[in-house]
Amino acid sequence: MQIKSSKGPGQSALTRRQILMGGAALGMSATYTVRVAAQTYPSQNILLVVPFTPGGSTDILARLLGQRLEGSLKYPVIVESRPGAGGSVGVGSVARAAADGHTLVMGHIGTFAVNPELYPKLPYDPMKSFEPVSGIASVHNMLVVHPDVPAKTLQELIDYAKQNPGKLNYASGGIGSAAHIAAVALCDRASISMTHVPYRGTAPAVTDLLGGRVQLTFTGAPNLLQHVEAGTMRALAVSGSSRLKSAPNVPTVAESGFPGFEASQWYGILVPAGTPKAVVERLNTEIRTAMAAPEIAERLSLEGAEVWTNTSAEFRDHIAKEMVRWGDLVKRTGIKPE
Numbered sequence: 485m486q487i488k489s490s491k492g493p494g495q496s497a498l499t500r501r502q503i504l505m506g507g508a509a510l511g512m513s514a515t516y517t518v519r520v521a522a523q524t525y526p527s528q529n530i531l532l533v534v535p536f537t538p539g540g541s542t543d544i545l546a547r548l549l550g551q552r553l554e555g556s557l558k559y560p561v562i563v564e565s566r567p568g569a570g571g572s573v574g575v576g577s578v579a580r581a582a583a584d585g586h587t588l589v590m591g592h593i594g595t596f597a598v599n600p601e602l603y604p605k606l607p608y609d610p611m612k613s614f615e616p617v618s619g620i621a622s623v624h625n626m627l628v629v630h631p632d633v634p635a636k637t638l639q640e641l642i643d644y645a646k647q648n649p650g651k652l653n654y655a656s657g658g659i660g661s662a663a664h665i666a667a668v669a670l671c672d673r674a675s676i677s678m679t680h681v682p683y684r685g686t687a688p689a690v691t692d693l694l695g696g697r698v699q700l701t702f703t704g705a706p707n708l709l710q711h712v713e714a715g716t717m718r719a720l721a722v723s724g725s726s727r728l729k730s731a732p733n734v735p736t737v738a739e740s741g742f743p744g745f746e747a748s749q750w751y752g753i754l755v756p757a758g759t760p761k762a763v764v765e766r767l768n769t770e771i772r773t774a775m776a777a778p779e780i781a782e783r784l785s786l787e788g789a790e791v792w793t794n795t796s797a798e799f800r801d802h803i804a805k806e807m808v809r810w811g812d813l814v815k816r817t818g819i820k821p822e
Contacts, residue, residue, distance in 0.1 A: 525584075525585055525760075525762070525763045525766055526557050526558075526559045526585065526586060527586075528559065528586055529559055529560045529561075529562055529586070530553070530557065530559055530560070530561045530562070530585075530586050530587075530588065531561075531562050531564060531581075531586065531587045531588065532546050532549075532550050532561055532562065532563045532564070532588045532589075532590065532753075533564055533565075533566050533574050533575075533577065533578050533587065533588065533589045533590065534546045534563060534564065534565045534566070534574065534590050535565075535566055535567060535568075535571035535572070535573065535574025535575050535589065535590070535592070535595055536565065536567050536571055536574070536592075536657065536685055536686070537565055537567045537657075537684060537685030537686075537687060537688075538565050538685075538687070539685065539686065539687035539707075540657060540685055540686035540687060540704070540707060541623050541686070541703075541704035541706050541707060541749065541751070541789070542590050542592055542751060543563070543565065544706055544787070545590065545620060545621055545623075545751050545789070546563045546590045547563050548780070548783070549561075549620055549753075549771065549774060549775070550562075550563050552774035552775075552777070552780070553770055553771070553774060556770050556773065556774065557770060567684065567685065569603070569821075570594060570595070570598075570599055570602065570603070570658050570659060570660040570661065570821070571592065571594055571595035571599065571658075571660075572595065572599055572603060572606055572607060572608070573607075574589065574595075575589055575591075575595045575596075575599075575607075575608055576606070576607030576608045578608075578614075578754075578755075578756060579607065579608035579609075579613040579614065579756060579757075580607075580756075581756050582756070583755070583756040583757065583758035583759040583760075584759065584760075584763070585755055585759050585760070585763035585764070585766075585767060587755070587756065588617070588753050588754070588755055588767075589614075589753070589754050589755075590751060590752075590753065591614075591616070591751065591752045591753065591754045591803070592662070592749065592750070592751055593662050593665070593749050593750050593806060593810065594660050594661050594662050594665070595610075596610045596754075596803050596806070596807070597610075597803065597806035597807050597809070597810045597811070598660045598665055598810045598811075598814060599660055600807055600811065601807075601810070601811035601814040601815060602659070602660045602814055602819060602820075602821055603660075603821055610803060610807065611800075611803070611804065611807075612757060613756070613757050614754040614755065614756060614757055615754065615755050615756070615757055615758075615759050615764050615796065616752065616754050616796050616799035616800045616803060617752070617753040617754060617755060617764055617767045617768050617771060617796060617799070618752055618753055618767075618768045618771045618772055618793050618794055618795070618796065618799055619750060619751065619752035619792045619793055619794050619798075619799050619802065620751050620752055620753060620771060620775055620791070620792065620793060621750070621751050621775070621784055621789050621790065621791055621792050622724075622748050622749065622750045622751075622789065622790055622792040623704045623705060623706060623748060623749040623750075623751070623788065623789040624704075624705050624722045624723055624724040624728055624748050624749075624788055624789070625662060625663065625666045625702050625703055625704060625705070625722065625723035625724075625747055625748060625749060626702070626703070626704070626705040626708050626709075626712070626719055626721075626722050626723070626728075626731070626734070626788065627641075627666075627670070627700065627701075627702045627719070627720045627721045627722070627723070627737070628693070628700060628701060628702075628708050628711070628712060628717040628718060628719050628720065629641065629699060629700040629717065629718050629720060630693060630694075630696050630698075630699050630700065630717065630718075631715070631716070631717070631718055632696060632699075633652075633699050633700065633718070635718075635720065636718070636720075637720060637740065638720045638721045638735075638737060638740040638741070639740060639741055641700075641720055642674045642676055645674075645676040645677070645678060646676055649677055650677070650679060651699075652678040652679065652699050652700065653678065653679045653680075653681050653698045653699055653700075654667050654678050654679070654680060654681065654698060654699065654700045654701055654702065655681050655682075655683060655689035655690070655692055655693050655698040655700070655701040655703075656680065656681070656682055656683065656686075656689055656701065656702075656703065657682075657683060657684075657685050657686040657689055657703065658682045658683065658684060658685070659680075659682045659819070659820075659821055660814075660819070660821065661682070661686075661703075662703065662704065662747075662749040663686070663689070663701055663702050663703035663704075664680060664682065664819075665747065665810060665813065665814075666702040666703075666723055666747040667680070667701075667702045668680075668813065668817050668819060669745070669747045669813060670702065670737065670742075670745070670747070672813065672816070672817055673742050673745060674742070678700075681698050686703055686704070686707050687707075689701055689703070690703070690707055690708065690711070693717065694711065694716055694717070702723070702747075704749055704788070704789075705722065705728060705730070705731070705787070705788025705789070706787040706788050706789055708788075709730055709731065709787065709788055712731065712734075719731060719734045720734070720740075721734060721735055721736060721737045721740050722734055722735075722736055722737070722788075723736070723737055723745070723746060723747040723748050724736060724746060724748045725738065725746050728788050729785050729786075730785060730786050730787065730788050731788065750792060750802070750806075751792075752792075752799055753767065753771060755767070764796055765796075768795065768796055771793065772793045775791045775793050776791070776793070
């Protein structure tokens, strides 16, 4: 069906011209707005929320990154710990913050890949409440035991666990933490049972391991290397696909009899959903530049970590895949929150 216009040819042409010009103006306005957002950001101090207690790998990496960003963004980056409910309290607070790029959260395998399956009523949606900015680092978990444990290799530990059911207690930074999930994955693969002792953060878990109140932990290497070097803990394996440069004599779990095993932690920066794309891109550029500094890579390597940056889209895709992977482990093993 054809609709006839009551306007003359000149009027039709003028209307089309006006529409085209109006559309072009809107496009130019949007482009201008994006440019202004990028040029005026930041305009105040930046808050970087760590959803765990101070002293763990998340806190260490946040402070390292914050120091670098202060130099390039020209505004203070305030690192603030907001622990609780496996990191959900801190992450949820950022989900509700203004979407202007001045409030960031240090994302983590636990808060973005494990908690969605572990906690049925999270105060945030990992895929809808945030704009991923970039990953910053991956950290190998290191399996360490108290010197009193009669095991010098991973296989000896597994044999001991099978011969002494219920005798081994392992510490973690909390239910659903990276240390908890890594240990569950190992127990699932090796068909052994150990008792989980959750703490309110990695630091107190490590303290109790040093005191012999628990027998082992499988947490981020940066928290453990100094104790391994001092001989107050014994390292049996690392969870990555390769050995650590800082601990070359410690084998991977994969080469210790469990091919394909990998349970490393990852960390990255996210901002509330709705943050202007230009701000996300600016932050992505600044983060990747900061983490590309040779001294950063060297320092992370010494602490058992490695630089891991990517685009916003790549980071989002990684989170989605990790949610499937670790969510399946939570369901299969029946992990429950306190």
